[in-house]
Amino acid sequence: MNYLLAFLFGGLVCAAGQVVLDKSKLTQADLMVILVVVGSLLSALGLYKPLVDTFGAGASVPVSNFGHVLTQGVMEGYAKDGFFGVFAGGVTKAAAVLGAAILFGFTAGLLFRPKG
Amino acid sequence: MLRERESPQAKRYARLVEQEKPRVDVGGNVLKAFVVGGTICLIGEVIKTYLMSFGLSGEVAGVWTSIALVFLSALLTGLGIYDEIARFGGAGSAIPITGFSNSVVAPAMEFRSEGAILGLAARMFVIAGPVIVYGLVSATVFGLIRSVLF
Amino acid sequence: MNKTFTLKNVYVEETASVVGPTEGAGPLGDLYDVVIPDEIYGESSWEKAERKMLIESIGLCMNKAGYEPADFDMILAGDLSGQLISANFAARDLPIPFAGIYGACSTFTLTVGMGALLIEGGFMDRVIAGASSHHETAEKTFRFPTELGVQRKATATWTMSGAAAVILGRSGPVRVSEVTFGRVVDYGIKDANNLGAAMAPAAFDTLERHLKNLGKRPEDYDLIATGDLGSVGQIMLKHLMGDSSMGSGNLTDCGLLVYDTRQDAHAGASGCGASACVFSSHFFPLLKKGHIRRLLLLATGALFGLTTAQQKESIPSTSHAICFERVEES
Numbered sequence: 208m209n210y211l212l213a214f215l216f217g218g219l220v221c222a223a224g225q226v227v228l229d230k231s232k233l234t235q236a237d238l239m240v241i242l243v244v245v246g247s248l249l250s251a252l253g254l255y256k257p258l259v260d261t262f263g264a265g266a267s268v269p270v271s272n273f274g275h276v277l278t279q280g281v282m283e284g285y286a287k288d289g290f291f292g293v294f295a296g297g298v299t300k301a302a303a304v305l306g307a308a309i310l311f312g313f314t315a316g317l318l319f320r321p322k323g
Numbered sequence: 324m325l326r327e328r329e330s331p332q333a334k335r336y337a338r339l340v341e342q343e344k345p346r347v348d349v350g351g352n353v354l355k356a357f358v359v360g361g362t363i364c365l366i367g368e369v370i371k372t373y374l375m376s377f378g379l380s381g382e383v384a385g386v387w388t389s390i391a392l393v394f395l396s397a398l399l400t401g402l403g404i405y406d407e408i409a410r411f412g413g414a415g416s417a418i419p420i421t422g423f424s425n426s427v428v429a430p431a432m433e434f435r436s437e438g439a440i441l442g443l444a445a446r447m448f449v450i451a452g453p454v455i456v457y458g459l460v461s462a463t464v465f466g467l468i469r470s471v472l473f
Numbered sequence: 474m475n476k477t478f479t480l481k482n483v484y485v486e487e488t489a490s491v492v493g494p495t496e497g498a499g500p501l502g503d504l505y506d507v508v509i510p511d512e513i514y515g516e517s518s519w520e521k522a523e524r525k526m527l528i529e530s531i532g533l534c535m536n537k538a539g540y541e542p543a544d545f546d547m548i549l550a551g552d553l554s555g556q557l558i559s560a561n562f563a564a565r566d567l568p569i570p571f572a573g574i575y576g577a578c579s580t581f582t583l584t585v586g587m588g589a590l591l592i593e594g595g596f597m598d599r600v601i602a603g604a605s606s607h608h609e610t611a612e613k614t615f616r617f618p619t620e621l622g623v624q625r626k627a628t629a630t631w632t633m634s635g636a637a638a639v640i641l642g643r644s645g646p647v648r649v650s651e652v653t654f655g656r657v658v659d660y661g662i663k664d665a666n667n668l669g670a671a672m673a674p675a676a677f678d679t680l681e682r683h684l685k686n687l688g689k690r691p692e693d694y695d696l697i698a699t700g701d702l703g704s705v706g707q708i709m710l711k712h713l714m715g716d717s718s719m720g721s722g723n724l725t726d727c728g729l730l731v732y733d734t735r736q737d738a739h740a741g742a743s744g745c746g747a748s749a750c751v752f753s754s755h756f757f758p759l760l761k762k763g764h765i766r767r768l769l770l771l772a773t774g775a776l777f778g779l780t781t782a783q784q785k786e787s788i789p790s791t792s793h794a795i796c797f798e799r800v801e802e803s
Contacts, residue, residue, distance in 0.1 A: 221360025316431025409622025
């Protein structure tokens with residue numbers, strides 16, 4: 208059941224994104240930015256966590272989740288350390304993904320040649 | 324003096340250009356995006372469930388899942404396969420976190436010919452940078468507004 | 474003054490073309506001189522591969538005609554890269570005076586036009602005109618890293634990997650009989666994914682002036698070929714021709730001849746290589762054999778840059794016209 212919900216919701220988000228790509232002048236990069244900002248907004252409104260609880264990876268795999276994680280981090284940071292926590296909080300929470308992206312990106316850049 | 328590109332002819336021409344654009348099979352593209360995006364999320368769910376079966380908490384398993392997907396996408400990009408998937412899947416391959424990873428690996432590979440420092444490393448975030456910047460900026464703005472005012 | 478030059482003493486002596494594997498698999502595949510095995514061509518970067526293709530096309534052309542570098546007065550060549558690095562570095566290998574010429578994808582007819590005038594004017598006897606484009610170097614310069622997952626728009630053309638060179642001299646099987654240089658025309662199109670539509674007005678402008686200056690009609694040419702307007706651009710050109718009193722002619726586009734529909738090129742091939750390689754491999758033999766007698770070639774170029782696109786400017790374009798005519802045996 209989880210699998211079906213993840214598939215359906217993830218597919219839906221991507222389908223909506225495809226409509227935007229095909230019908231507007233927005234690029235893939237624009238779309239990723241819009242999604243991350245939307246994820247952040249929904250997160251601040253307390254609406255993203257229920258999506259993740261219900262649809263699992265369908266909500267946590269799209270890049271909007273990155274916005275959600277960052278926002279939760281900022282809010283948790285503020286709760287713990289006030290304004291100081293704001294600076295560290297977001298990045299700390301998303302650290303694993305950022306670290307992985309840099310490390311794997313760097314390694315792949317060294318190991319692989321583009322094929323065109 | 325009216326510039327040629329502001330003339331009525333140019334405006335008429337622009338309208339004609341819009342009319343003559345080839346029809347795009349939006350329905351087909353949307354279906355492909357749905358399937359590809361759904362499948363990538365499904366793979367994520369499978370990985371997460373598998374990790375949780377070892378006793379990891381939902382949150383920790385979620386982070387490992389993200390790392391695994393970033394790795395998989397890096398590998399597929401390196402092998403020259405991810406761009407083929409994207410040609411078919413469109414938003415379905417751009418929106419999941421795998422798209423983010425692809426957008427980091429692709430420039431790293433491409434600009435390596437300009438050196439490991441000024442090429443690979445300097446240009447690695449040319450596509451994904453905005454996602455990090457706007458992600459953090461909106462997280463701070465929305466997160467603070469929520470935390471301070473409510 | 475708005476001139477069309479009518480020339481009497483300039484000929485195309487020989488041509489040579491070197492293309493990539495995708496182009497080699499297309500409809501003109503057997504006609505190119507060399508088809509390289511892969512896009513990197515044994516080099517350590519895409520840029521070096523493009524340069525190698527251009528040097529080889531020039532060298533091959535010289536060999537086919539039996540000439541040495543000392544037989545040439547000048548090389549005029551260009552490509553799509555910043556600072557014309559492919560043309561510059563190709564010329565580095567040859568002890569011939571060189572000028573890099575930028576016309577974006579209109580470079581081929583621009584270099585032929587300028588070379589032809591230098592010869593007609595009596596200043597030079599033999600000139601090489603060349604142009605190259607390479608898919609990956611163009612993507613890197615103008616669009617995205619090549620392994621990035623991008624879904625191309627239906628109006629987009631595919632920058633082809635191809636280099637070609639022609640020898641212009643005082644005798645040969647094909648004459649360069651007419652030259653009209655293009656003005657820069659901008660109808661306000663901003664969509665870098667629809668360069669065909671951006672360039673069509675420039676092709677129309679040059680064609681109109683060319684015909685008017687000579688008192689000719691499109692039917693006076695066996696074939697009128699644009700460089701790389703692609704399918705969408707060609708439709709737009711036909712509209713512009715139809716809305717005027719010009720009439721229609723036998724219209725084709727080099728970019729549409731490079732790939733077949735199974736190769737998923739969307740709107741067709743583009744790049745400096747399109748007009749250069751299709752002329753060198755296909756039109757030149759057709760002219761020599763007499764299958765066509767008068768060809769009007771209008772290579773088209775979009776004169777924008779990544780910076781102007783990002784600053785949301787429109788795309789000014791140009792098109793230079795050359796009439797190639799078969800030399801009839803008397």
